[in-house]
Amino acid sequence: MTDVLALLREMQAGDLPVHGGRTLAYVYDSGLTEVDRIGREAVAAYAASNGLDPTSFPSLLAMENELVGFACDLLDAPPSAVGTVTSGGTESVLLAVQAARDGAPDVSSPNIVVPTTVHAAFHKAAHYFGVPVRAVPVDASFRADVAAMADAVDSSTVLVVGSAPSYAHGVVDDIPALAALAASRGIRCHVDACIGGWVLPYAARLGRSVPPWTFAVPGVTSVSVDTHKYGYAPKGTSLLLHRSSQLRRPQFFASADWPGYTMLNATMQSTKSGGPLAGAWAVMRHLGTSGYERLAAEVFEAVDRIVAGLPAGLTVVVPPDSTLVALACDASMDAFTVCDEMKLRGWYVQPQMSYAGAPPTIHLSVSAATLAHVDELRLSLAESVSAARRSRPVEVGQGVADFIAALDPSALSDDDFDGLLAASGLLTDPSAGLALPERMAPVNAMLDLASPALREALLIAFLDRLSRPARP
Structure with a gap:
C-alpha cells in the first residue's frame, strides 16, 4: 500500500523552502x-x-x-x-x-x-x-x-x-x-x-x-x-x-x-x-504584542543590513518604508540573471518586469527568519552580481523580438503560443509537455518585451497549459 505521506514529502522536496528565511517572496517565516x-x-x-x-x-x-x-x-x-x-x-x-x-x-x-x-x-x-x-x-x-x-x-x-x-x-x-x-x-x-x-x-x-x-x-x-x-x-x-x-x-x-x-x-x-x-x-x-514587536525588530534589522551592504551595481529603487526592498541593476547586468544566480545559491528573490519606462527590478520580501542569514545573503548577492556581469545582460534575438511585437493579445492563437514556447525553451519536446528551464532569465527577458496586455495573455495561456488533468 502506498505511503501517501511519504509521497507528499517526496513531492514537496521540489518546492521552494518555506522555512529558513531563504525564500523572499510568497512565504513569511518567523524563524520560530x-x-x-x-x-x-x-x-x-x-x-x-x-x-x-x-x-x-x-x-x-x-x-x-x-x-x-x-x-x-x-x-x-x-x-x-x-x-x-x-x-x-x-x-x-x-x-x-x-x-x-x-x-x-x-x-x-x-x-x-x-x-x-x-x-x-x-x-x-x-x-x-x-x-x-x-x-x-x-x-x-x-x-x-x-x-x-x-x-x-x-x-x-x-x-x-x-x-x-x-x-x-x-x-x-x-x-x-x-x-x-x-x-x-x-x-x-x-x-x-x-x-x-x-x-x-x-x-x-x-x-x-x-x-x-x-x-x-x-x-x-x-x-x-x-x-x-x-x-x-x-x-x-x-x-x-x-x-x-x-x-x-x-x-x-x-x-x-x-x-x-x-x-x-x-x-x-x-x-x-x-x-x-x-x-x-x-x-x-502565542506571540502577542511583545512577540510581534520582537519579530518586527528582527525583520527591520535584516532590512537595514541588506540595504547597507548591497554590492556595487545594485541600488535600492527607493528607500523602503517597510520590509519590502526593490533593487535596480546597473547597465553591466540584468535583474533576471541576478535572480537566476541567487536561486542557484539557494535563495529565491522575485524578478519584477519593467513598467512605464522603469527597468526591471529585484524584489525582496524580508522575514524575521532572514536575519540569521543576512551575511550569507549579502555574500550570495555579491557572487550573483559578479556572475551576472560575466555573462552579460540577456539579449533577445531580433527575430523573436519582432515576433513578439507582431502578436495581438486579443487574438493570441495556440500556434503563436507554441512558437514562443519553442523559442523560450519551455516546450522542447511537444509530446513531453511544458518543462521549466533551470535558468528563467531568457524567458523573463522575452516576457519583458511584451506589453502588459500581451504578457497577461501569454501567462494565461501558459497557466492553461500547466493546468491539465493527470490521468492514470
Missing part, C-alpha cells in the same frame, strides 16, 4: 519552530469545522472577534470599528471594492481611483465586479500623486485607494492626503495594508519613522491587513476592517429565495474550513 508547530496543530484541529454558520461553531466566532479586536487596537481603530476574517489579501480587497460599490446604490456607473502601484487585486476586483479602475501614475518617489488622483475623481467615484506599503517598491502612500481627498468628496478611502499592516505599527513603536496610515488618519474608512504575512500565521487569512458596521453592511450577502437554508455570508465564501482562522488566532495568542 514553536510558532510553526502551534499554527499547524491549530489548523489540523479545526480542519473539519465549518465557518459557514457561526452559531453552529461558536468557537470560530469567538476566535474571529478576538482576532479582529487585536487588529483594531493595532490599527488605531475607533470603538465603532468592525472587521471580518477573509481567506487572504485578495479577498479582502475584493470585498472592499464590492462594499464600496454596493454602498453607493445611487451611482449608476461606479469607478475607483488608485495609484498605478496599487496591488493587482484591485484590477481583479474591477474585472469581477464591473467597477472600472482609474489608475493614476505615481510621483518620482513611487508614491501616489494626490493632485493627479484628485483630478481623476468624479461624481461616479466610490473609492479612493492607497497602499501601506505598495508591494513593488515598499513605500507608503500619502494616506492623510488621500483620505482627506476622499472625505472632501464624500466617498470611501481604503488603505491596502495587506503586507504592512501587521508590522508597521510595531516599527513605529520601535522608534522608526513610519508615515501615518491607520484609522488614526481621519477619512480612512477601511483597511485590509493579512495575518498570514507578518502575522506569521498559516496561509491563508486576512482581515478587512471597516470604521463602522454601517460601512461594512453592504459587504454581507443573504439569500432566502430558494427552498433550502437561508444563505448568509460575511465574505465571498460560504463553506470554509475553520483551520486557517484557528491557526491565525493561535499564533496571535
